[in-house]
Amino acid sequence: MATNYSITTDKNVNPKEHLKLSLLLRVINTKLDDNWQLTDNNDANVIIIDVDNKTSTHHYQNSHAFPIYFSETKTDNPWCLAKPIRHGDLLELLQKVSEHFAKNSSKKTKAFVSKQARLNLEQKLLGQLLQHIIQHAGKKFVVSCQNVQLYIDTKKQRCYCADNLDLFTPIFRLNTVNANFSIMQPFEWQKVTENLPSYSLDSLLWQMALSGSQGQLLDEYTIDQVFQLKQWPDFANLPYDYAMIKILYYLFHYPCSIRELVDITKIAQTEIIDFINACAILGLLHQKPSAKQYLPILLSKASPMRSLVSKIVSRLKNPEKQAKESQASKQNQEVKIVFAGSPCAGKTTAIAQISEIPPVTTEALGTDELKQRKQTTTVAMDYGEFILEDGQSIHIYGTPGQQRFQHMWHILVKGALGLIILVDDSSQEAEQDIHLYLDEFADYIKDNGAVVGITHTDETGNTLEKYLDVLHEKHLYLPMFAVDVRERDHVVMMVEVMLSRLELDLTKLAE
Ligand SMILES: Nc1nc2c(ncn2[C@@H]2O[C@H](COP(=O)(O)OP(=O)(O)OP(=O)(O)O)[C@@H](O)[C@H]2O)c(=O)[nH]1
Numbered sequence: 001m002a003t004n005y006s007i008t009t010d011k012n013v014n015p016k017e018h019l020k021l022s023l024l025l026r027v028i029n030t031k032l033d034d035n036w037q038l039t040d041n042n043d044a045n046v047i048i049i050d051v052d053n054k055t056s057t058h059h060y061q062n063s064h065a066f067p068i069y070f071s072e073t074k075t076d077n078p079w080c081l082a083k084p085i086r087h088g089d090l091l092e093l094l095q096k097v098s099e100h101f102a103k104n105s106s107k108k109t110k111a112f113v114s115k116q117a118r119l120n121l122e123q124k125l126l127g128q129l130l131q132h133i134i135q136h137a138g139k140k141f142v143v144s145c146q147n148v149q150l151y152i153d154t155k156k157q158r159c160y161c162a163d164n165l166d167l168f169t170p171i172f173r174l175n176t177v178n179a180n181f182s183i184m185q186p187f188e189w190q191k192v193t194e195n196l197p198s199y200s201l202d203s204l205l206w207q208m209a210l211s212g213s214q215g216q217l218l219d220e221y222t223i224d225q226v227f228q229l230k231q232w233p234d235f236a237n238l239p240y241d242y243a244m245i246k247i248l249y250y251l252f253h254y255p256c257s258i259r260e261l262v263d264i265t266k267i268a269q270t271e272i273i274d275f276i277n278a279c280a281i282l283g284l285l286h287q288k289p290s291a292k293q294y295l296p297i298l299l300s301k302a303s304p305m306r307s308l309v310s311k312i313v314s315r316l317k318n319p320e321k322q323a324k325e326s327q328a329s330k331q332n333q334e335v336k337i338v339f340a341g342s343p344c345a346g347k348t349t350a351i352a353q354i355s356e357i358p359p360v361t362t363e364a365l366g367t368d369e370l371k372q373r374k375q376t377t378t379v380a381m382d383y384g385e386f387i388l389e390d391g392q393s394i395h396i397y398g399t400p401g402q403q404r405f406q407h408m409w410h411i412l413v414k415g416a417l418g419l420i421i422l423v424d425d426s427s428q429e430a431e432q433d434i435h436l437y438l439d440e441f442a443d444y445i446k447d448n449g450a451v452v453g454i455t456h457t458d459e460t461g462n463t464l465e466k467y468l469d470v471l472h473e474k475h476l477y478l479p480m481f482a483v484d485v486r487e488r489d490h491v492v493m494m495v496e497v498m499l500s501r502l503e504l505d506l507t508k509l510a511e
């Protein structure tokens with residue numbers, strides 16, 4: 001008889017317990033209506049998660065399988081398997097799982113639910129939540145699910161939750177397997193929410209789509225539909241990883257379908273679908289893309305660029321690690337990153353964030369106009385440096401903001417690994433500024449691209465709309481983010497996005 005269920009354990013489940021589980025499974029298999037098989041396969045229908053082991057949550061979130069808790073403390077949760085495992089408990093639980101699937105399956109004859117049907121059930125959550133957010137526009141409401149509460153304020157576009165958002169979706173999913181969540185009227189809103197961590201509604205939807213989509217595309221889309229990226233996600237406030245940056249570069253330069261993206265990026269289809277759902281929900285995609293641009297090619301794994309990029313990213317993310325003594329670049333060529341941009345945009349601040357030596361800056365008293373905003377301005381340039389674990393030093397330069405030092409800009413950017421342009425949104429001239437910098441560095445950008453950071457939006461409250469229009473007008477496909485360079489993570493994020501581009505061959509743009 002064919003196996004209908006495969007069950008796997010989270011990789012952090014103790015090997016002894018895993019072994020015991022497999023033995024018990026063999027024993028009880030004959031007593032179950034269906035065949036259960038213990039696998040190491042990631043495609044398993046059911047996964048056993050050791051909740052006592054804190055490190056197991058990551059695997060849990062990415063799993064597309066039906067989760068079963070495994071814990072020393074017995075809980076009311078119907079999907080909890082108490083330690084130590086007894087074969088009666090396991091038998092009962094697996095029977096319950098089969099019945100649950102059977103109930104939700106259209107194929108009542110066999111106690112097996114296709115992945116698709118199960119995913120529909122789970123994905124409904126995301127759809128339900130979205131619907132409620134739309135229905136309650138301008139209002140506050142509480143989503144309650146057993147003992148988890150999520151407070152949503154659609155007016156402020158914020159939500160409050162005692163748990164970390166990335167933990168919220170799995171908890172929610174697990175509980176809604178049996179019961180739909182309920183919407184409650186806010187009760188003592190102020191008192192409760194002031195003590196809870198707050199998140200933007202965008203980050204809730206982003207997280208929900210990434211971990212709650214379960215590899216199933218939102219209803220209105222198909223896998224052959226062509227998408228193009230309109231705008232990069234707000235990575236200053238949303239979690240991201242390298243695979244996402246890669247998909248985004250493709251999607252930004254080359255309108256393509258999910259099927260094509262899987263082909264060219266070699267990233268799993270389920271992962272791409274989760275990500276497309278998340279981008280779609282945040283309104284970042286054009287569904288009717290402009291004409292095809294060109295297809296970026298991913299450079300080979302062996303490319304020296306790739307190794308340099310990963311070394312730089314790893315260094316920036318682990319600045320406390322001991323590095324070898326500084327030495328000149330092995331390639332006999334200076335490796336440098338340049339920050340350019342308008343006065344006050346935060347170039348000096350950004351460099352200070354990532355430099356491992358006290359930044360060398362040539363500050364002078366500002367002109368009258370500038371003095372109103374801050375005391376000093378950079379003349380000549382800023383210089384900072386960080387050293388990779390193998391001793392290679394990476395130089396960071398900041399161009400002086402004022403236009404009278406324009407001759408320096410071109411000298412500094414020559415041969416740079418990448419360019420980050422910062423624009424101060426609170427300046428009257430912000431729009432002229434972005435034009436000026438994109439035009440001045442046009443030659444460099446044509447061959448090497450750039451990342452644009454719009455700063456001081458915390459003060460202005462503006463969106464990036466007008467800057468996106470400028471990029472669009474100039475047919476420039478540059479990642480752009482609202483950032484606050486006083487936050488080190490925002491600076492690292494921009495450098496990471498800028499560097500990731502080096503792994504793709506984007507130089508065909510001009511043709
Ligand atoms: N509120 C806010 N302040 C910021 C932001 N980015 C930078 N700043 C502040 O703005 C001021 C100017 O930053 P600098 O780093 O000196 O700017 P700069 O680009 O080097 O300026 P010049 O050298 O004159 O061209 C500093 O006080 C920063 O702390 C931001 O996003 N929001």
Ligand SMILES: [Mg+2]
Binds near residue numbers: 378
């Ligand atoms: Mg400066």
